[in-house]
Amino acid sequence: MKAWVLRGQAPIQRHPLTLARLPRPEPRRGEVRIKVLACGVCRTDLHIVEGDIPMRRRPTVCGHQAVGVIDALGSGVRRRLGERVGVPWLHAVCGTCADCRAGRENLCAKARFTGWDVDGGFAEWMTALQESAYPLPSLYADAEAAPLLCAGVIGYRALRLAGAADRPGGLRRRGELDSRQGRGSFILGLYGFGASAHLTLQVARGLDCSAYVFSRSPAHRRLARALGAAWAGSAEDRPPKALDGGIIFAPAGGLVPKALGHLRAGGTLALAGITMSPIPAMDYGLIYGERRLVSVANSTRQDIREFLALAARRRLRVETESFPFEAAPEALRRLKEGKVRGAAVLVRTGPPAI
Ligand SMILES: [Zn+2]
Ligand SMILES: [Zn+2]
Known part of the structure; x- marks a missing residue:
């Protein structure tokens, strides 16, 4: 599959991202595999690419507002193939620290994040824990649903x-x-x-x-x-x-x-x-x-569920500027320059390279 890979941080004008061919990921126990159809581009992606915050793994596939369909299930997963889901920034928390137990899992020191600690959605496929793959309100097309996941x-x-x-x-x-x-x-x-x-x-x-x-x-x-x-x-x-x-x-x-x-x-x-x-x-x-x-530090799973419920009840007008998947660096550059109207979203075009 094709994926945008970050090997070393640098200003976006110096082309730190490369379009690479990686093996299509296989879902492990408790995970789903998602064929990514759209992925929002967040300011945090730009911070990771440019080195405003440290890299947590090398290489990194960024992108934490991914919308796609489940196309493979790891063992122990009870989800429907073909279900449309969204994957947000929060990947997993420890569940046992004082913050997690007090409902402040967004502050968990061991929290791991999509597109930072684990590969994200600037790729044709990705995997996610089944509890991190959220059903999305049907009111929104794929590109519209993507910015709900972090920006929203x-x-x-x-x-x-x-x-x-x-x-x-x-x-x-x-x-x-x-x-x-x-x-x-x-x-x-x-x-x-x-x-x-x-x-x-x-x-x-x-x-x-x-x-x-x-x-x-x-x-x-x-x-x-x-x-x-x-x-x-x-x-x-x-x-x-x-x-x-x-x-x-x-x-x-x-x-x-x-x-x-x-x-x-x-x-x-x-x-x-x-x-x-x-x-x-x-x-x-x-x-x-x-x-x-x-x-504001991250968000809890409850925040995500509440906001998606709100967006399902009240249709939000989501202004998107769509870029073909192949134009991820261009999307990040326009975001840096403040030229994007609403939310920048990468959309998958053409037949996938498997
Ligand atoms: Zn974000
Ligand atoms: Zn914790």
């Missing part, structure tokens, strides 16, 4: 950490929107408007939030307004009202003091990326007033 799920977790969900009008359990009337006054700031933010904005609108979007890109601001943003500007602009909560998606630490400057006392700013450039020194006054700054 992380945004959903970030929304909750930013305080937008757990309030009247927010969420009930298991991804259900609360039918109680919300106060409608929660103002949420979104910094950077790519794959995750464009989905998070729509979920936030469903939670009766007003969304203010901060982006350097006029095209991204236009998309934000089209998707229901109440206001869109750049991070240097002063929004019309103070934010009740905010989420920074862009990997730019320089945004932190700017966003804190927009946040009301008692508000929370969530940082949704796996890494970001250094946060500059800042005045204590920016965080005084019991403002909170919190990172």
Whole structure:
């Protein structure tokens, strides 16, 4: 099969990925094999490729928003051949540490991740643990379903950490929107408007939030307004009202003091990326007033199930820019340059090379 292989990290312009022929993987006990039909391209993939975070195995096949069909079963697996599934970032956790036992498996120090610790979806086939292969809502075509798996799920977790969900009008359990009337006054700031933010904005609108979007890109601001943003500007602009909560998606630490400057006392700013450039020194006054700054680390399996349930109940408009599988480096380059509208997705084209 064909797979994009990372042997050594380097800026994407220096072509660190090579299209290689690898043996088609065989599912081991407890695993399914998936014929990959589409795989989302996440900022984290770019961080792994370029060396912003370390490699965990060599070589690596990236990609952790894979959509495909189960085409082989390992022993002990009870799944249906031909079932469409999605494989997200979280591969496995230890299940026994204090964090796992307390429902914080996203913080498990022994957690392993798709496309980082195990081969991911930038390939024609992949294997996954059967519990990491999630059924997907049929409302979404393959390329639309892919960005739900990380961009969507992380945004959903970030929304909750930013305080937008757990309030009247927010969420009930298991991804259900609360039918109680919300106060409608929660103002949420979104910094950077790519794959995750464009989905998070729509979920936030469903939670009766007003969304203010901060982006350097006029095209991204236009998309934000089209998707229901109440206001869109750049991070240097002063929004019309103070934010009740905010989420920074862009990997730019320089945004932190700017966003804190927009946040009301008692508000929370969530940082949704796996890494970001250094946060500059800042005045204590920016965080005084019991403002909170919190990172978002991975997601739990419960987050994934809840978000997919929510996306099944409420059709999200998923803006995708599709690239042929063979154009993975081009997709990553456009993502780096901030040129992707919505989410970049690799789609399988033509007959597979077995
Ligand atoms: Zn991701
Ligand atoms: Zn653990």
